[in-house]
Amino acid sequence: QVQLVxxxxxxxxxxxxxxxxxxxxxxxxxxxxxxxxxxxxxKERELVARITRDDRTTYADSVKDRFTIxxxxxxxxxxxxxxxxxxxxxxxxxxxxxxxxxxxxxxQGTQVTVSS
Numbered sequence: 396q397v398q399l400v401x402x403x404x405x406x407x408x409x410x411x412x413x414x415x416x417x418x419x420x421x422x423x424x425x426x427x428x429x430x431x432x433x434x435x436x437x438k439e440r441e442l443v444a445r446i447t448r449d450d451r452t453t454y455a456d457s458v459k460d461r462f463t464i465x466x467x468x469x470x471x472x473x474x475x476x477x478x479x480x481x482x483x484x485x486x487x488x489x490x491x492x493x494x495x496x497x498x499x500x501x502x503q504g505t506q507v508t509v510s511s
Contacts, residue, residue, distance in 0.1 A: 404505030
């Protein structure tokens with residue numbers, strides 16, 4: 396089993412920055428990739444960014460050049476970060492951490508609101 400705990404969501408003005416964190420614990424050595432998804436009201440959940448254990452990254456076109464995903468791993472923990480810059484109102488959503496191992500795991504979600 397893998398447990399995911401997210402943090403960092405907040406209210407921020409347009410043009411501002413936030414950093415989300417997701418700490419994975421449990422059988423982290425089974426994790427192949429970790430990433431962030433988001434879901435805005437009335438919309439489907441969408442992939443924002445993903446990073447594999449060999450550091451290959453994938454980004455949604457809407458966040459390229461503004462968001463950066465990175466990770467930090469030890470033997471017993473793995474943390475993935477999402478640095479979000481130049482935030483726009485359309486980035487407002489609940490952001491979910493995701494881990495792909497033998498099974499797929501989700502965090503509880505953290506709210507990001509971009510508004511003046």
